[in-house]
Amino acid sequence: MRFLTDRKRVEGLGSAKQGTGHFWEQRLSAIALLFLVPLFVLPFAYNLGDGYEEVRAAYAHPVNAVIAIAFFVTVSLHFFQGVQVVIEDYVHGRLGMILIIAMRLLSTLFALIGAYAVIRISLGA
Amino acid sequence: MANVSNETRPLSPHLQVYRLPLNAKLSILHRITGVALAFAAILIVWYFLALATGPEYFETASAVLTSWFGILVFTLSTVALWLHFANGVRHLVWDTGSHLGQKASNRSAMIGLAFMVVMTIITLWIAIGG
Structure with a gap:
């Protein structure tokens, strides 16, 4: 007689x-980027080439600042999730693991630098 | 297996001469563009760090991003971004289990490529106009 349910047996395996955690999280970050990419990229393209004061004022605005931080954090996550799969497909063994660790650290650093910069701009420091 | 060199048997695809279907090409491009877009993302964060640091540093970063090199990188990245975006939407639809057939996926591939062209033109137009 089996006491465990099917669900209990596969949980965490x-x-x-x-389980499907990585797959699901990658889809979630993709869905977030459906909104964040147009919201960040089009204003960025509009501001590119403008002077310091204009761009600084644009990203001091709370809406643009929050969009920019959300974009950097989500891009960082989505990039890592994607590149992890690519590395797992093509690079095996210890080198693959080292590359995945390096990408995890670099993508986190990317998000932190982006968030730090936008917060500093937004708070006028 | 008396005659293993039976020439009437079908052969597996020879990669040198096999013409990849559109979906296979887009699948490879999805990966390449995904990884390549990291380069533009790093340039953008560097630009923001410069903006946070001060006017002099910002002028340097802005000059690099609007130089011929920056324009080349961002133009290619714009194409890559909207291709990855359109293809990503196709993957999200496929994940629901629909539009998986040959005809449906070929149609969505063409719609995705058209979307890429239109969005690239719009983005570059905004960048030049703004």
Whole structure:
């Protein structure tokens, strides 16, 4: 007699011990970017080439600042999720693991620098 | 297996001469553009860091981003971005289990490519006009 339900038996399993977690999170960040890409990229294209004061004023605005931070954080996450799959497909063994760790650290650094810059611009420091 | 060199058997695709279907090409391009877009993203964050630091540093970053090199990188990245975007939407639709057939995926590929062209023109037009 089996006491465990099917759900209980598969929970937390899979080769990566996270089931469909990676797949699901990557789709979530993709859906977020459906909104964030147009909201960030089009104003960015509009401002590119303008002077310091104009661009600074544009990103001091709370709406633009929050969009920019959300964009950097989500791009960082989505990039890592994608590049992790690419590395797992093409680079095996210890080198693959080192590359994944390096990409995780670099993408986190990317998000932190982006958020720091926008917060500093927004707070006028 | 008396005659293993039976020439009437079908051969697996020879990669040198095999013409990849449109979807296979787009699948490869989806990966390439995804990784390549990181380059533009790094340039953008650097530009923001310069904007936060001060006018002199900002002028340097802005000059690099609007130089021939910056314009080349951002023009290619704009094409890559909207291709990755359109293809990403196709993947999200496929994940629901619909539009998976050959005809449907070929149609969505053409719609995606048209979307890429239109959005690239709009983005570059905004960049030049703004």
